Amino acid sequence: MKEKVIIVGGGISGLTAGIYAQRSGFDVLIFEKCATPGGVSTCWKRKGYMFEGGVHWLNGSGSDLDLHKVWREVGALQDNNPIYFKDPVYVLKNGKADLAIYRDAERTLKELSAYSPQDRKALRSIFRDVKMFRYFQSPVEGETRILDYIRMFPAILITPRLWMQSIKYYLSRIKDDDVRTLMEAVVAPVNNAMTFAYTLSGFFTGDSGYPSGGSLRMALNMADTFVKAGGQIRYNTAVEKVVDGGVYVNGELMKADAVIVTVDARTAIDKLFEKPLQDGWARRMRKLLVTSQTVFVGVGVEADLNHYPKSIVFKVPFRDGGVDVPFFVVSNYARDHYSPEGCTTVTALFPGYSYDWWKAAKEDGTYEAKKEAMAKRFIGILEEQIPETKGKIAVVDVATPITYQRYCDTYEGSYMSDWMPFTLTTNAPNRYRRGLYFAGQRTAYSGGLPPAVISGRLAVRLLCKDYGHKFTKE
Ligand SMILES: Cc1cc2nc3c(=O)[nH]c(=O)nc-3n(C[C@H](O)[C@H](O)[C@H](O)COP(=O)(O)OP(=O)(O)OC[C@H]3O[C@@H](n4cnc5c(N)ncnc54)[C@H](O)[C@@H]3O)c2cc1C
Incomplete structure (x- = not known):
């Protein structure tokens, strides 16, 4: 038996x-x-709009x-969900001009350096660290071989240095506010700098796509x-x-x-x-x-936003919902079968320790009102930044750490294990x-x-x- x-x-x-x-x-x-x-x-649907409340990029997208x-062994990736690779990966709006991280490291470095010549040296040094991660991959027991570890050696060598500092500290040597903000958008800046180098390297080496x-x-x-x-x-x-x-x-x-x-x-x-x-x-x-938390805000917009980039960094401070961030990233799901024809699902994640704030709101009976207020503030900024969305919001959804705790019983509603130093x-x-x-x-x-x-x-x-x-x- x-x-x-x-x-x-x-x-x-x-x-x-x-x-x-x-x-x-x-x-x-x-x-x-x-x-x-x-x-x-996971994803969930509201009035015909699908909200992506999980994967934003998938490590292991690269077929080698x-x-x-x-991912293929466990059937997560099949013919029914081919991976696509956003390019540019991130675009910063409302700086001096649009500024982007592309899939091409050389182009990205060149454009960022041209935008902020004073940061040329710092950027070159950061991109050198990132390059060290080009052969790095998450080791899989029984699959990753000695040769793979040898190829990963440059990354392993610099990992202790990066692991011991936060992304915020690591990027603080960049003087230009727009360039620094764009780089900080790659991974939440409280995490350790190794995750930044690994993630950015993934964008440059054909990893970190999105499965449809x-x-x-x-x-x-x-x-x-x-x-x-x-x-x-x-x-x-x-x-x-x-x-x-x-x-x-x-x-x-x-x-x-x-x-x-x-x-x-x-x-x-x-x-x-x-x-x-x-x-x-x-x-x-x-x-x-120390737990990692995020607040998810999603809206359905009755407008086709396909001419906007897939991930837009809004350099606009956001203080509400227990979070206080100097910028945030908006994901644009136009034409991805996430919304009715001619419409667009738009979402944003607001990282930060907000569990206690939402827990207090739940206890004093203001939880729903506070979710509504946060969504309203988000919509106000969205309408300012993307005028086509004005008066076109058809549906709104907010998920807080309390939501993740209620559904999945994650500790303090955390959305993943921590990556902190x-x-x-x-x-x-x-x-x-x-x-x-x-x-x-x-x-x-x-x-x-x-x-x-x-x-x-x-x-x-x-x-x-x-x-x-x-x-x-x-
Ligand atoms: C908004 C968001 C964005 C993210 N973006 C990314 C990304 O871009 N890339 C990336 O790599 N990762 C991302 N993550 C993180 C990633 O999704 C998680 O780290 C991963 O899914 C965790 O999987 P898990 O199986 O370890 O835990 P969980 O998903 O927490 O699974 C545990 C399961 O146990 C169930 N459970 C709990 N208690 C019980 C019980 N008593 N009895 C039975 N069942 C129970 C829960 O319902 C849950 O289904 C994101 C997560 C979120 C929320």
């Missing part, structure tokens, strides 16, 4: 673990709290990368792959407790030989076990963790003991989709080792 594996959570890490475990000869059941797969990586092979159909298509593809392999998913079903020998669901013990927990580990250590976990790593996680020490182990594994947010370094898929895969490799199964990729 096949051993039974229960997976807690049907986000990207849970689906990944499910697919590999099922293929490797286990009998797998996923419990997912929400009605759809994908966890925080190990991570790309993994976005997060939801990727997640549905993965869920479909899992079910076709023989696995089962129960949606709208939250696991209450993980115990020796299984999990409790609706007060009933569901027996399993092994359990893989893919819920945000910071939530799991306090809530999912009979007693909160007190291991050294769990105590460190409680003490040291000095964060290596706060991860949960992938193997806790024989029969209990962790994957997903806060179990692999860095944040986003790569650690989700890589840790889901790794948890199953460890599971296979413990139970004497051959890890089966396809």
Whole structure:
């Protein structure tokens, strides 16, 4: 008889673990709290407009990368969601002139240096660091070979220096406000500078595209792959407790030989076990963790904005909704089948620690009014910057850290693991003991989709080792 594996959570890490475990000869059941797969990586529809509330770029888009092979193995990327590559990647409006980051490093460097000759030297030095990352890729256990690590050596060499400083600090040597703002738009400036160099390098080397159909298509593809392999998913079903020998669901013990927990580990250590976990790593996680949060604002516009760039940096301060940012990025989904004919879905993410602010609003009964006020402020700026949108807003949606917490139970409503300087020490182990594994947010370094898929895969490799199964990729 096949051993039974229960997976807690049907986000990207849970689906990944499910697919590999099922293929490797286990009998797998996923419990997912929400009605759809994908966890925080998802899209939703309002009055005919589709909002992308997850992936904005996908590491592993480049077909020669190990991570790309993994996305294909788990069925996330198929013929139904070809990747497209925005170029320019970002355009800054309302500076002295339009300023852009292109897919071409030389062109970008040349144009930025021409725009701000005083920053030529600083830009050259930054682009040198970025170039060091041209062969860097997220290592995948069992796939990334010695030769790959040798090619990654220049990046590995400078990583400690970049890891120890924030992007804000790293870019502070750029004097021109427009150029600095454009560069800061690549990754939220509180994160460490390595993530900036890696991400920017990805734009220049054919990585970091966007799969058409976005997060939801990727997640549905993965869920479909899992079910076709023989696995089962129960949606709208939250696991209450993980115990020796299984999990409790609706007060009933569901027996399993092994359990893989893919819920945000910071939530799991306090809530999912009979007693909160007190291991050294769990105590460190409680003490040291700084969470990354964002507020999502999306609008449906009854106008075709296809002549505008796909990602526009608005150099306009935004102080509302518990955030205080000097600029923000607007994503333009014109002609991407995200909206009715001739219309456009427009979204923006506002990073910053806003959880307490929204929690207080929830408690004092002003939450809905504050969401409305934030949307109104956003629309005011949008109408000023893109006059075609004036009076054309058909639908509005705001998702706060409270939303992410309510749906996916991420700690303080965080939207991914943190990428801040000095964060290596706060991860949960992938193997806790024989029969209990962790994957997903806060179990692999860095944040986003790569650690989700890589840790889901790794948890199953460890599971296979413990139970004497051959890890089966396809
Ligand atoms: C707005 C936004 C933009 C993003 N942009 C990018 C990007 O451009 N690139 C990138 O790489 N990453 C991006 N990310 C981050 C990325 O989506 C996440 O890091 C990744 O999806 C996390 O996956 P996960 O499986 O580890 O966690 P989760 O998605 O949190 O999955 C955990 C799952 O467990 C479920 N669950 C929770 N509690 C229980 C329970 N008790 N019982 C059963 N199920 C439970 C949850 O509902 C959820 O489905 C973005 C995220 C957001 C929100």
